[in-house]
Amino acid sequence: QVQLVESGGGLVQAGGSLRLSCAASGRTLSNNAMGWFRQTPGKERDFVAGISWSGAVTRYGDSVKGRFTISRDNAKNTVYLQMNSLKPEDTAVYYCAARRLPSSSVTETQYDYWGQGTQVTVSS
Numbered sequence: 001q002v003q004l005v006e007s008g009g010g011l012v013q014a015g016g017s018l019r020l021s022c023a024a025s026g027r028t029l030s031n032n033a034m035g036w037f038r039q040t041p042g043k044e045r046d047f048v049a050g051i052s053w054s055g056a057v058t059r060y061g062d063s064v065k066g067r068f069t070i071s072r073d074n075a076k077n078t079v080y081l082q083m084n085s086l087k088p089e090d091t092a093v094y095y096c097a098a099r100r101l102p103s104s105s106v107t108e109t110q111y112d113y114w115g116q117g118t119q120v121t122v123s124s
Contacts, residue, residue, distance in 0.1 A: 002025070002029065004023070004024050004098060004115035005023050005025070005116070006115045006116065006117060007021050008021050009119045010121070011121045012086055012120075012121070017082070020036070020094055020096075022096030022115060023076075024079075025077070029074075030077070031053050032101070033101060034070075034096065034098050035048075035096075035098075035099065036050075036094060039092055039093050045108050046061060046092075047106040047107070048094070049068055049069075049070035049081060050070065050106065051070045058070050058104075059104060064083075067083065068081060069082040070082075079096060088122045090120060094120050095116075096114070099111045
């Protein structure tokens with residue numbers, strides 16, 4: 001069984017930065033695509049970023065392009081989300097997800113494992 005644990009969330013002012021981490025345990029995910037999603041109360045979970053098994057291919061949601069960067073360290077079984085130029089509308093619970101396949105997807109239902117989420121709050 002795979003467990004994903006997010007960390008790094010918190011409260012930050014608009015324009016600031018945060019780095020989220022997602023540590024996997026249970027088995028190596030070096031052959032699996034990973035993704036980040038976010039959700040606000042009463043809304044669906046939205047795609048934020050995805051990364052292929054090797055890290056060579058990344059994709060981003062339109063609202064975070066140019067501000068967020070996803071990366072991974074397969075030796076540490078960890079994926080990261082560097083968030084810069086944060087805006088109040090980035091406030092959400094951020095979830096890490098893993099997919100059984102090597103390529104990422106923008107679709108929530110294509111992911112097989114999920115973390116519990118970490119809260120990110122951006123104040124204006």
